[in-house]
Amino acid sequence: MSSPSATKHINFKVGANDWNKASANYAANVSKTPMSIPITRLIEMLDSHSSLSSATSILDIGCGPGSVTSQLISSHHATLPTTTQLLATDFSSGMVGVVFQVRASKLNELQQGTEKDTWARVTPLVMDAMNLAPLLDHSISHIIANFVFFMVEDPVKALKETHRVLRPNGVGACSSWSRMQWMESLAIAASRTFPSLNKPTPEMPTVTASWTSCEGVSEQLKAAGFTETHTEYVEAPIVMPDVEQFAHFFLTSGNPAVTWITDVLDEQEVKEVEKQFVQVVKENCEKNDDGAYVLAGTAVIAIGRK
Numbered sequence: 001m002s003s004p005s006a007t008k009h010i011n012f013k014v015g016a017n018d019w020n021k022a023s024a025n026y027a028a029n030v031s032k033t034p035m036s037i038p039i040t041r042l043i044e045m046l047d048s049h050s051s052l053s054s055a056t057s058i059l060d061i062g063c064g065p066g067s068v069t070s071q072l073i074s075s076h077h078a079t080l081p082t083t084t085q086l087l088a089t090d091f092s093s094g095m096v097g098v099v100f101q102v103r104a105s106k107l108n109e110l111q112q113g114t115e116k117d118t119w120a121r122v123t124p125l126v127m128d129a130m131n132l133a134p135l136l137d138h139s140i141s142h143i144i145a146n147f148v149f150f151m152v153e154d155p156v157k158a159l160k161e162t163h164r165v166l167r168p169n170g171v172g173a174c175s176s177w178s179r180m181q182w183m184e185s186l187a188i189a190a191s192r193t194f195p196s197l198n199k200p201t202p203e204m205p206t207v208t209a210s211w212t213s214c215e216g217v218s219e220q221l222k223a224a225g226f227t228e229t230h231t232e233y234v235e236a237p238i239v240m241p242d243v244e245q246f247a248h249f250f251l252t253s254g255n256p257a258v259t260w261i262t263d264v265l266d267e268q269e270v271k272e273v274e275k276q277f278v279q280v281v282k283e284n285c286e287k288n289d290d291g292a293y294v295l296a297g298t299a300v301i302a303i304g305r306k
């Protein structure tokens with residue numbers, strides 16, 4: 001499998017409090033993120049490696065606002081056994097709080113049926129990916145961690161915990177970023193803005209290289225004890241019908257993707273970076289058939305069996 005073009009490596013090793021700050025914005029704007037394509041593929045891969053019709057328990061690690069759990073219920077509620085337990089876990093209590101709210105509104109809105117019944121079996125829990133206690137050894141049939149492991153303090157520990165709690169033959173799927181043109185564009189925008197503000201340009205954080213390639217992720221899964229590993233690249237772009245609107249959302253999101261810049265600037269200075277970001281996008285990005293600018297994104301999608 002050929003690797004996509006080499007890019008900078010980003011590292012989002014940030015604490016739960018940082019994600020707490022981002023949780024409300026993240027939840028409200030999840031449709032602007034490039035998440036749904038990788039999530040769809042992760043769910044397909046889980047199902048094809050071990051049918052969701054046999055799932056006893058599904059664990060969403062680093063669930064954020066519950067995007068994976070929501071998408072999985074939406075597409076597979078009729079397939080899941082009526083006894084399947086769903087755990088949506090994150091070390092950020094803000095994110096877990098969002099999942100509680102989503103669950104409450106689903107239970108309120110949905111008519112009686114398998115989708116509502118499945119939401120009733122979702123348990124949101126604050127839990128660190130590196131320590132999944134109190135989950136028992138060999139207790140979970142399916143695990144997904146979407147864009148999580150590459151940003152935890154000790155990814156080896158997180159993968160070992162994932163392996164520990166999986167039942168024999170259970171499957172675990174995860175994803176990371178190989179390329180994010182939105183980060184590349186932000187770095188260019190920062191390099192153009194900071195000198196004129198008389199401030200040193202902060203260094204863009206980096207991701208450990210092993211999380212940016214199929215080969216690297218596959219090796220890590222194997223080292224944690226997974227077998228029958230499969231990895232692939234998936235294109236997950238951000239499509240921007242309105243670049244200015246996206247730039248504003250992105251720069252004010254509080255997401256660790258931007259806080260390395262926004263934490264050292266005041267509101268007016270952030271606006272300057274925002275303007276430059278729009279400019280960089282217009283200079284460098286392709287437009288799609290609908291005339292919307294597209295920021296390229298390439299995810300590494302991986303699965304393994306215990």
Ligand SMILES: C[S@@+](CC[C@H](N)C(=O)[O-])C[C@H]1O[C@@H](n2cnc3c(N)ncnc32)[C@H](O)[C@@H]1O
Nearest residue numbers: 019062063064067090091092128129146147152
């Ligand atoms: C990029 S977001 C992805 C959220 C979600 N999986 C999705 O698909 O929308 C990363 C999430 O990982 C969580 N996270 C980061 N480090 C974690 C850790 N050590 N344990 C549990 N969750 C963690 C963050 O709080 C955040 O919600």
